[in-house]
Amino acid sequence: METQDIIALILVYLIIGAALGLSQFVQKKGWNWDVRKIVHIGVGAFIYVWWAFTANWIMLVFFAIPFEVILFFAMFPGNPVSDSKLGAITSDMGHRYGLFLYVMTIIIMVAFFFDHWLAATIAIVAMTRGDGFGSVIGKKYGKHKIINGKSAEGSFAVFLATFLVSLVIIAYYGWLVSQGMIPVSRVPYVTAVAAIGYAALAGVIASVAEAVVPGDLDNIAIPLCIAVVLVLLGL
Numbered sequence: 001m002e003t004q005d006i007i008a009l010i011l012v013y014l015i016i017g018a019a020l021g022l023s024q025f026v027q028k029k030g031w032n033w034d035v036r037k038i039v040h041i042g043v044g045a046f047i048y049v050w051w052a053f054t055a056n057w058i059m060l061v062f063f064a065i066p067f068e069v070i071l072f073f074a075m076f077p078g079n080p081v082s083d084s085k086l087g088a089i090t091s092d093m094g095h096r097y098g099l100f101l102y103v104m105t106i107i108i109m110v111a112f113f114f115d116h117w118l119a120a121t122i123a124i125v126a127m128t129r130g131d132g133f134g135s136v137i138g139k140k141y142g143k144h145k146i147i148n149g150k151s152a153e154g155s156f157a158v159f160l161a162t163f164l165v166s167l168v169i170i171a172y173y174g175w176l177v178s179q180g181m182i183p184v185s186r187v188p189y190v191t192a193v194a195a196i197g198y199a200a201l202a203g204v205i206a207s208v209a210e211a212v213v214p215g216d217l218d219n220i221a222i223p224l225c226i227a228v229v230l231v232l233l234g235l
Contacts (some may be wrong), residue, residue, distance in 0.1 A: 002059055009062050014123055016067070040102065044128025047121050047169065050193045051182055054115040058150050064110055068103045075100055079189035098216035102127065105220045109227065117186045118173055119230035122198065123223035126158075130211065131222060134158030143198045150211045153169045158210045159203035162219035167201035188235065200228050 003077045019042025023035045053059045075097060105127060113120035138154020141231040146152050170190055177189075190198065206225050 002054050004052050005054055005058050006170075008049055009058075011049045011052075012046050012063055015045045016043055016047065019045075035189070036098070037136055039099070041128060041132035042134075043102075044124065044132065045126070047124050050110075051117060051121075051173065051176060051186075056110045057108050062109065064103060064107045068100065068107060071100045071103055073103070098219055101211045101216050101219040106222050108220075109223065113227055114176060115186060116227070116231045116235060117182070118170065118188070118190070119227050119235040121169050121173070122162075122202050122230060123227035125169055126162045126202055126226050127219055127223045130158045130162030130203070130206040131210050133161040134207070147211050155207045155211050159207040162206040163199045163203035166202050167195060170195040170199065173216075190235075198230060198233070201233075203231065205229060 019039050022042060023038040024036045026038060027035050028181045050059060106124065109120040109124060113123075134157045137157035140155045141151075144152040146155065173182065173187045174190065177184055177187050206222050209222045210218050210224055
């Protein structure tokens with residue numbers, strides 16, 4: 001393990017702590033916000049940090065797998081974890097398995113897409129930013145129902161959030177490569193036109209999958225579909 005791995009781990013845990021802390025602050029204030037989505041979107045900020053890990057096992061052993069074990073216990077009543085604030089967030093609004101599948105997807109991306117980091121990150125963007133903001137916008141402004149109770153407004157928000165943040169990530173990772181911080185073998189060069197195409201395709205896949213996949217399963221279906229498609233396209 002290198003110094004940058006330690007720094008990356010610290011930053012990842014700070015991001016998780018900030019997301020959980022904000023959710024508790026909002027809950028204590030009694031604001032009518034979706035606490036679960038605060039965690040869902042907030043934890044997703046790790047996409048700006050996880051490129052710094054030098055080996056996938058480091059992230060698996062010291063971040064993803066321990067977090068998944070904690071969430072596993074949080075899903076079932078009768079233990080200290082499920083009785084904690086995290087347990088309450090996990091079971092919020094009946095979405096008992098959502099965060100567990102959320103972290104399961106991270107594990108899959110780290111374990112199997114480490115050599116396709118840009119594709120993996122865009123896939124995570126769709127799950128955290130796309131699905132997250134789509135749910136928030138859909139619940140507040142969704143008036144035109146399309147399928148499975150989802151709204152056209154929510155689906156468009158999934159597309160737009162995935163599209164815009166994917167463009168940011170492609171530009172950000174391109175800059176990191178230009179600075180020698182990420183090897184080009186992990187993040188290939190992407191032209192501006194190709195970046196728009198990849199981001200738009202990810203947005204379309206995310207919005208369709210979010211609409212047709214039932215329940216919490218979209219947390220794993222959306223990113224897996226996007227990652228596989230983008231890898232097949234060369235990312």
